[in-house]
Amino acid sequence: MTREEKAKIISQLQDEFSGDMAIVVADFKGLTTKKLEALRDAARATDVKVQIIKNTLASIALKNSNKDGIALKDTNIFIWGGDALSVSKVAAKFAEANAEFFKLKAAHIDGEVADAAKVVALSKLPSKDELIAMLLQVWNAPLQNFVIGLNALKEKKEQTA
Template structure:
């Protein structure tokens, strides 16, 4: 990789990291290429970005994006994007693959550990919350119509 390529990569990563709500750093040593493709496919479905980045370049980009504090060692794969989507992708993939281990994350302006990533991954997404709310709003109307229908059938039987 030439110096110009590195500058271009760091500037692109800085912009991406600045615009992302969550960044998860994971170890992937031992994963096959097929498994990494599964991770990329899962991430693409959630509109999340995944990339293996050298630690020195990642540190520079994170520093430029004001998201410092994560300790980067060994080989790492970075997952970034909307915070709930990132945590869901990382946690779901970690459950299925023993070689994929979440190390650290930067969420909501602070460095956090694996526990917070897993806790956030269990939270419902915005769409799921809207669906729950609509279901709650719809329940009284639905129960009322069921009651009216039962009353109608009872009156028909007695007549």
């Protein structure tokens, strides 16, 4: 790889890392290509990016985008995106399904370096759509109960008449 290619990769990663909220680093040693493609497919569905990057190039890009503090050693795969919950859910779900070959190492979430436990904890939180659905259910419950009560009153009146 030439210097120009490396510089191009670093600048591209730096642009992507500086705009994104969450970056998760995981060890993928021993993972088959088929399983890596399954991870990429799951990530693509939620608008999350997955890429294997050389540690030196990734560390330079992370440092230039003010997201340093993650120690990069051995084999690493990077998972990043604009939504911290989506990134965490993709990474934690895949790590749970492939525990022997895929291990979460560290993350950079909302300007802070985080460990694997925080990524797993974030993955268990409900998404924005799920929270909206819960809120709508709470708002809808009094109306639904009122209609059920009126219907029961109507049936009772019909039975007595």
